Each structure stands twice: as structure tokens, then as C-alpha cells.
Amino acid sequence: MSVPSYSEMVELVKEAGSSQQEFFGYPVKEGGLYLQQDPEEFAALVHFLAKEVQGADLTLDLGIASGGQTKFLRDYFDAKKTIIVDDGRHVLFPHWARIKPMVKTEFICEIIRNSHDKEVREQLAPWRGKVDFAFVDGDHSYRGLRQDIFMMKLMLRENAIMVLHDTAAVWDCKRVFDDLLRSREFTLLRNFDNRFGISVWKRLKPRTPPGYFNHQFGWGRL
Template sequence: MLNAQQAVTERHQRFVDLAPSIRETIDAIAALRPEQRSDAEFLERRFIPTLGLNDELLHEQPPELSANFGMGLHLWQYPNQLAPYLVWLADNCSDISSYMEIGCRWGGMFILVAEWLRACGAGLKTVVAVDPIAPTPFIIRYFELLREQATVEPIYIRAFSTAPVVAAHVDRLRPDFVFIDGDHSLEGAMRDHLLVRRHADIIVHHDVHSQACPDTTLLWKALKEFEEPLFDVVEFTDQYPSVNGSFLGIGAMKRRGA
């Protein structure tokens, strides 16, 4: 049996091997027609699974999607939640020029959302990934491609979101859109929310309807009420009947008038 370090090494090598396909993924997102980007059923059933899904904690994953586990971007998302979220983004991203993701892990979701924004006409100028781990092969390759194009500035901050360097970047860049998927404790997720709240017109929280993440689920319930005077709120929490339990969930809020 492989020891823990060998398993980590082999997993890292898998992402090294997959990194060259990042360009193909970018091209596939860009090639979608406007009507496809607004078709949640098409995205859920035909497009998102082909991008590749996560293969961890498989008891939380719908077995009918098993052919896509451990492939491509390794998206840790349910297609039936992610698809309507992407449709919503397509309708609400025109003024987005800077995107930040707190807790990017392997980077699949970060790449998808950044490229989705670009494909949908957002004038994206800066993308920022925050995570305490070193940039992964996916992130490294994606940033190489962005630097070749020289139209979007990529920034990777290797730090916890509580580090002063993160706050400094937030104050300097004033990100329009922030996806929060870092510290899943109640205090940690709330700190991340407060960190970006002054500047971001769109704030999205992950794991807002998950029995595996009670703190972020509770926080989202509270934020829906507390932020109602300033933000319109929408959530994407559909589940799969084949899964025993409720997991993941995406909660989005957009500043009124933005």
C-alpha cells in the first residue's frame, strides 16, 4: 500500500500530466455559443462533466457521473448546481474587471470561472488566486497562458487569507467579484466575507448547503438575512437523489445597483 507521501506525489504527477490540456479547456469554453452559455440543461448534462470532476470523498458524489471522476479540471462541484450558477454569472458579469478566489486548491474552478467571465464579455483585467499551498501545475500552466496573451494580469498569493499581504492586495485591487472557498470554519469564512465586502459587487460562498460543512452552511443562512438590505441573493443547492445526504451548494450575492 502506498504511504501518504507517495500518494501525494502520484496525485501531483497526475496534475502535471493533465496541465497541457488547460489550453484545450480554455478553447472549449471560448467556443461555446451564447445560447449554450445560457442553457443550464446543456451545461449540466453535456458540457460541465466533460471538463472533469473531482474524485475525492466519492460518497458525496453522484455515481452516475463516475466516468468523469478524476478527469480534466477535477471540479469539486455538482453539475446541477454549477450549471445554473454559470448561467447566472453570464447575466451578471459585464462590469467585472477583477476576480479573486480565496481557496483555489488545484485551480480547476478558478480557471473555469475566469475563462467563463472572459467568454461572457467581462472586461477582465486581473485574476487573483489565494491559497496557502504552492501554485499547482494547473495554476502554473494557466498563468503561463495568460502571460502569453498579456491581456489579463495573473496574481498568485501563497498565504492564508488572514495574512496582511492578502488584505493589502484587496485594498489595492478592490476586486469586483470574489469566490470564497477557503477556511470553512464559521469565523474563518466570516472573516473572508468581511475582508472583501467593502469592495466586491459580487460575493460567492461555497458549501452553503452541506452537511459536511455545517459552519459555512450556517453562515450562509445568516448572511442571507444580514446582507439583504445591500445585496440580492441567489443560491444553487440542487442535490442528486443517488447521493445519501446534502452536499456542496453555491450561494451568490450581488450588490444592489451594481
């Protein structure tokens, strides 16, 4: 797959359309992707993943809203199979039905439910330890994001990539970012933080399997 330059990628993000001109700084486009991303920051992430990670067999997106970010990334990052988790409550979620058929991947599981429900972990059980890449952009509370990361510890294989959004702009997510810097099971690979903060982590060798208090309350060492 040929990869546009970083500057071209910034323009491609803008052309895809945001969900709000005033907030994101580029226009909403009729029939577009309704992205909730900063163009420079998101382009830097996509460019990095396309050039340096290149692709993944099994990917997982937690928190998709319109699904525009799910689609855009997979235009340049070869994601063979994809799992989706979202609670379906976002005002942009109705766009997903339109955008989903345009995503270059095979969807093998789509869970529309609160990611913290134990039923979600049960549904995801067949792919435990097999996910190569996860984009985590769901619950932005301190506890909720930590719960999601404990679930990712179950799902990600060693050396997999985990991307977190809003780890600069949202105070609770920033606190989780700081916790992760002290983790023995993740290491920071890249941090694109022009505006919202997109941090890229590598999953290290699993040490302690997450348990009840990790999943239920987000407590414990990440």
C-alpha cells in the first residue's frame, strides 16, 4: 500500500471532514467521516502506523462514534480483521451504518454494549491474547479508561500496539497516561500531542492476569 507523505496525510484528514468545524478547525463534509481528530496529530499517527508498523492481522477499536477514524486508519494501515466495541450512544453513531461498508477490513465481531460489562469480556474471550493492535477511545473517565486498559491486557498479545486518544487534553486520561509510564506491562513508543494527545504503547510480556477488582473498579497496577 503506498503511503502519502505527512503533509498529504494532513490534507486527506481535512478532506474526510470533521464532526464540528469550530472545534476541530476543518469543515464538516456531507457524506464524510465526521472525524473527532486534530488533523496534524491524527495524520502523524496514521503516517507512523502506515510506515513503521505497516499492518496487523487482528485489530480492535473501542469507542468509534461515527466510525470515521476506524475507516480512515484502515485506508493506510492494513488491518486484516477487526473487532468493534462501542456502546452505541454517541450522537454520531448512526453514521456507522453508512461508513462500515467502506472500511477496508473483515469485521469478525461487533459488540454494541458498555465495554465494562463482564458480558463484553466473555464475548471477546475467543480472541484473548491474539489482538495485534487496539485503538482505545471509549470511556474518558479515570476509572473507566483504566478498566478498558485492564481489558486490553487480556486481549493484546505480547509486542502488540495500543493507541490511546485524549491523553493530553482530558485530565483523567492524562492521569492514566502517567500511570502507564510506570507500568511494567506497557512502554511508550510515540506520543503525538499537538492538541488532544495520541499516545502509542507497546504491550510487554504479560505478568499478572487482570482480576475482579481491576475489571470492576479499575484498581491496581496497569
